[in-house]
């Protein structure tokens with residue numbers, strides 16, 4: 001088992017042992033045993049998951065301010081001309097069809113997921129890469145703060161969401 005990933009998920013990302021087990025494709029007991037071996041104390045269930053920050057503006061990081069000049073406003077992307085050339089240009093942010101916020105990237109001249117830019121700014125030198133997704137830990141797609149974002153493979157992402165579904169339907 002990749003101990004670095006285990007610590008990242010459990011300590012930094014505050015995922016539960018159940019979620020980590022789903023991501024790594026092992027059972028929950030194995031995760032718990034590995035945590036004990038690594039000397040990581042078990043955490044009460046109530047402290048799992050990152051809290052959703054309430055209200056206020058976040059500091060998105062330099063990548064965001066650069067990509068997000070003008071008058072930030074959430075709205076629909078213009079189907080015709082895009083970006084500052086569009087007749088209804090209202091600023092650098094749009095809400096895409098999947099419910100994620102995209103920001104105008106002046107270099108690539110297209111809208112890119114804000115979560116990706118935030119994650120990239122928080123992880124210098126890394127790339128999102130093909131086959132990976134940036135997951136929202138609290139499942140709030142609008143909560144694009146670094147501590148709420150985690151890079152996962154598509155397969156691990158699917159397993160994680162399945163694990164979350166089954167744990168919420170258990171009601172424990």
Ligand SMILES: [Zn+2]
Pocket residue numbers: 134135136157161
């Ligand atoms: Zn997700």
